[in-house]
Amino acid sequence: MSERETIKTFLLGTAVKFTAILDVNTVTSIQISIDDSAGTTKVSLASMTSQANKVYTYTYQSSTSDISGYYIATIKIIYGGNTTYIQKFFILVERET
Numbered sequence: 001m002s003e004r005e006t007i008k009t010f011l012l013g014t015a016v017k018f019t020a021i022l023d024v025n026t027v028t029s030i031q032i033s034i035d036d037s038a039g040t041t042k043v044s045l046a047s048m049t050s051q052a053n054k055v056y057t058y059t060y061q062s063s064t065s066d067i068s069g070y071y072i073a074t075i076k077i078i079y080g081g082n083t084t085y086i087q088k089f090f091i092l093v094e095r096e097t
Contacts, residue, residue, distance in 0.1 A: 011092070
């Protein structure tokens with residue numbers, strides 16, 4: 001039986017941090033793209049930052065003018081002659097007034 005990952009919810013205007021922990025020693029590149037539920041690209045192939053051996057992060061600063069809904073982050077990892085994609089979903093919602 002596989003485990004389901006919980007989809008996290010954040011308020012519009014807050015920062016959303018992504019962390020990739022890799023099982024390969026050397027990567028050629030690791031990039032992230034983020035799209036909203038309307039298909040609008042918010043981030044396109046931004047480089048993730050190396051924090052430690054095999055650990056990379058990227059922080060997306062959402063805006064209060066972004067739309068509420070599901071977002072998808074696609075992490076593209078290139079190592080050796082291989083390319084791997086990892087997708088993470090998250091939700092942005094408006095702050096209650």
